[in-house]
Amino acid sequence: MMRSLSLIWHPTVLMTAVACGLVMAGFLLVLTATQPQLEANVWGGLPVAVAVGFVFGVVNYVLSYRRMDALLSEYTAVLGRVAAGNLTERLPAPSLSVSTREGRTLHALVDATNHMLDKLQTLVKDFHAALQRLEADTQAILAATQRQINMANEQDAVVTETTATVNEVRATVTETAERAQTVAEVAQLSVNISRAGIDAVSETIEGMDIIRRKVEDIADNILVLSEHTQQIGEIIAAVNALADQSRMLALNASVEAARAGEEGKGFAVVALEVRNLADQNRDATVQVREILSEIQRATNMAVMVTEEGSKGVDSGQVLVNKAGDAIRELAKAIEDAALAAMQIAASTRQQTIGMDQLTGAMRTIKHVTTETVSSTMQVEASVQRLRDAAARVSTLLGDLTF
Amino acid sequence: MLELDWLRDYLETDDSTRQERALAARLQERARAYAALPPPELPESIERLPVVTFTLGSDRYALDVRVVRGVRPLERLTRVPAVPPFYQGVVNVRGRMTTVFELRAFLDLPIDDSTPPQELLLAEANGLLLAMRTHHVDDVLFLPKPEINPFHAPYTLGITPERIVLLDHETLFSDERLIVERSSS
Numbered sequence: 001m002m003r004s005l006s007l008i009w010h011p012t013v014l015m016t017a018v019a020c021g022l023v024m025a026g027f028l029l030v031l032t033a034t035q036p037q038l039e040a041n042v043w044g045g046l047p048v049a050v051a052v053g054f055v056f057g058v059v060n061y062v063l064s065y066r067r068m069d070a071l072l073s074e075y076t077a078v079l080g081r082v083a084a085g086n087l088t089e090r091l092p093a094p095s096l097s098v099s100t101r102e103g104r105t106l107h108a109l110v111d112a113t114n115h116m117l118d119k120l121q122t123l124v125k126d127f128h129a130a131l132q133r134l135e136a137d138t139q140a141i142l143a144a145t146q147r148q149i150n151m152a153n154e155q156d157a158v159v160t161e162t163t164a165t166v167n168e169v170r171a172t173v174t175e176t177a178e179r180a181q182t183v184a185e186v187a188q189l190s191v192n193i194s195r196a197g198i199d200a201v202s203e204t205i206e207g208m209d210i211i212r213r214k215v216e217d218i219a220d221n222i223l224v225l226s227e228h229t230q231q232i233g234e235i236i237a238a239v240n241a242l243a244d245q246s247r248m249l250a251l252n253a254s255v256e257a258a259r260a261g262e263e264g265k266g267f268a269v270v271a272l273e274v275r276n277l278a279d280q281n282r283d284a285t286v287q288v289r290e291i292l293s294e295i296q297r298a299t300n301m302a303v304m305v306t307e308e309g310s311k312g313v314d315s316g317q318v319l320v321n322k323a324g325d326a327i328r329e330l331a332k333a334i335e336d337a338a339l340a341a342m343q344i345a346a347s348t349r350q351q352t353i354g355m356d357q358l359t360g361a362m363r364t365i366k367h368v369t370t371e372t373v374s375s376t377m378q379v380e381a382s383v384q385r386l387r388d389a390a391a392r393v394s395t396l397l398g399d400l401t402f
Numbered sequence: 403m404l405e406l407d408w409l410r411d412y413l414e415t416d417d418s419t420r421q422e423r424a425l426a427a428r429l430q431e432r433a434r435a436y437a438a439l440p441p442p443e444l445p446e447s448i449e450r451l452p453v454v455t456f457t458l459g460s461d462r463y464a465l466d467v468r469v470v471r472g473v474r475p476l477e478r479l480t481r482v483p484a485v486p487p488f489y490q491g492v493v494n495v496r497g498r499m500t501t502v503f504e505l506r507a508f509l510d511l512p513i514d515d516s517t518p519p520q521e522l523l524l525a526e527a528n529g530l531l532l533a534m535r536t537h538h539v540d541d542v543l544f545l546p547k548p549e550i551n552p553f554h555a556p557y558t559l560g561i562t563p564e565r566i567v568l569l570d571h572e573t574l575f576s577d578e579r580l581i582v583e584r585s586s587s
Contacts, residue, residue: 244475248521251454251473254542258452258467268542298412 012065013057020053021046067095068102079113087121087402090114124402131394138387145380152373156366163362170355177348180341187338194331201324208320212313219306226299233292236285243281250275450544455566456523456536458505459515462566463536464545469571471524471531473539476502486579493533495524503532505569508579509557527575 008014024046071094081089091110096103253271257264415423453464454473474495479502481491488508492499502522506513519535526532550560550568557577559568574580 248473248475248539251539251542255454255467255470255472258454258542258544259470297408301412 008054008058010057010061012061013054016057016060017050017053020056021050024049024053068106071095071106075110075113082117085400087117087124087400090117121402124397124400127393128397128402131390131397134390135387135394138383138390141383142380142387145376145383148376149373149380152369152376156369156373159362159366159369163359163366166355166358166362170352170359173348173351173355177345177352180345180348184338184341184345187334187341190334191331191338194327194334197327198324198331201320201327204320205317205324208313208317212310212317215306215309215313219303219310222299222302222306226296226303229292229296229299233289233296236288236292240282240285240289243278243285246278246281247275250278449547451547451550451568452542452544453568454523454542455540456521456534457538457540458519458536459511459513461511462540462564463505464543464562464566464568465523465525465534466569466571467542469525469527469575471526474522474524474533476520476522476533476535490535493522495531495533498531500524500531500533503534505534525571525575527571530575530580532575532580 008017028043028045075091078089078091091113094103094106094110096106098104098107250271254268254275257268257271260267452467454467454470455462455464457463472495476493479491479493482489486507488504490502490504490507493502494500504513504519505511515537517537519537521536521539522533523536523539524531524533545562545566545568550562553560553567557570557574559570561567
C-alpha cells in the first residue's frame, strides 16, 4: 500500500492525474458555458476527476511500466556483472510481447547488447590466444637467441683456437721454407762438389790411361831385360865351360907334373896356379850366375807384378768408370733434389701468404661473431621487454572470465 | 806361386843394401878360411905318395898318380848293350875307344845321384885303360905315407885322416871281371 502511495509521485501517475484533471476542467468549462444553471455544483467534480486521474495513473503504471522497470533492473545487474569481468553473462530475452512498441524496442536492445557482448568475448578470446602464442614464440626466440649466443661464443673459441693453430702452422711453414731454402743451397753446393767429382774422375781416367801406358812400357823394358839376362846366361855358360876346360887342362898338367916326379915340381906349381885361376874363374861365374839368377827371379817377379799392375789398372779403370757413372747419377739426383727443394721453398712461401689470408679471415669472422653476439643480446633484451608487456596484458586478462 | 816373402824382402831392400850383405857374407867366408888351422907341417924327409883325389857320390877316393893318364869331361858316351852295370859304355879318347867305368856299381855301393857324374879320370894299369866316372876330380895330392891307415879290403889300400879312400889299382885293374870284359872286347 505504501509502495502504492509512493507511486503517486511517479511522473507517469502524476501526469495521468494532471491530464485527467485538465480534461475534467475543460469539460466543466464547456458545460457551464452552455448550461448556466448548473454552475454551482459542477466544480465539485474536479477533485474527483483528479482523484480518478491518480487512480487511473496508478493502475496504468502498475499495468504497463512496472514489468518494464523490473526488467531494466535485471538488465542493469547483468551488465554490472559484465563490467565486473564476467564476459559470459548475457541479457535474458524480455517477456514483453513484440506486438507492443516497447517490446520491440526492448528486444532490439537485448539483441544488440548480446551481439556486442559476443563480439567482446570473441575479441578477448582471440587476444588471449594471441598472447599465449606470443608467450610461446618469444620463449622460442629467447631459447634460440640463447643458443645463438652460446654457439657464437663457441664459434669465437673455435676461431681463436683456429687462429692459434694457423699461427703455429704458419710458423712451421716458415721454418719449412727456411729449411727447404737451406736444403736447396746445400744441394746446390753438392751439385758443385759432384761436378768437381766428375772432373776428378775424368782426370783419374786420363791418369789411369797414362799409368797403363807406363806399365806397358815397363813390361816391354822388362821383356828386353829378360832377353838380355838370357843372353848373359848363355855367355856365362860359355865362360863356365871354358873354366871347366881350363881346370881340366890344369888338372892334367898337375897329373903329368906329379908323374914326372922331382923334375915336374916347377911345372906342378904353374899347373896349380892355372888351376887356381880356373877355380877363381869358376867361382866368379858361379857368383855371376847367382846374381844373374837373382836378376832373372827379380825380372820374372817384375813381369808378374807388372801384369798384376796392368790388371789392377784395368779393374781400376772399370771401377773409376763405375765411380764416374755413380757420381754422374748422384749429381743428377742431387740436382733433382735441389730443384724439388726450391719448389718446396716457393710453395711454402705461397702457403705463408695463404696462412696470412686465413688469419685475416679468422679475424673478420671473430669480429662478425662478436657483433652477432651483441646484436643477439639486444634482440634478447627486446624480446624480454616484449614478454614483460605481454605478461602485464595477461595479468589484466586474468581478471576476466571468458 | 809367388814367393811373397822373398819378393817383399827383395822390394824392401835396395841394391846398396844387397851388395853390402853379399860383401859381408864373402868377407865372413874369407875370414873363416884364414882362421882355419893350417895343416900340420910335416918334415920334408917323410915319404909321400902322389895321388889324384876325386869325388864320387858322397865319398872321396884317391888313385895313385902313376896310373892316371888324364882328366876330361864326359862327352859323347856310346852305350853298349848287354854288359854289367859298372860297364857304362865307351868314349873316344884321342882316337882310342875307352871303357867308361862306374866304380860304385863295381864295388856294389848304392847309387843315388842328384846329378850324374860327368868327369872322367883316365887310368891305366895292367894294360887296361879305364875312364872312371867321377863327379869331380879334386886335386893332385902328395899323401904322407905314415898317415895312411891300412885298410885290408878288396880294391882298397887304406884311408887317410881326411877319409879319402885310397884305391888299390893293382887288384882293381887286375880283377877278373874287368879282364873278362877286356878279353871279350
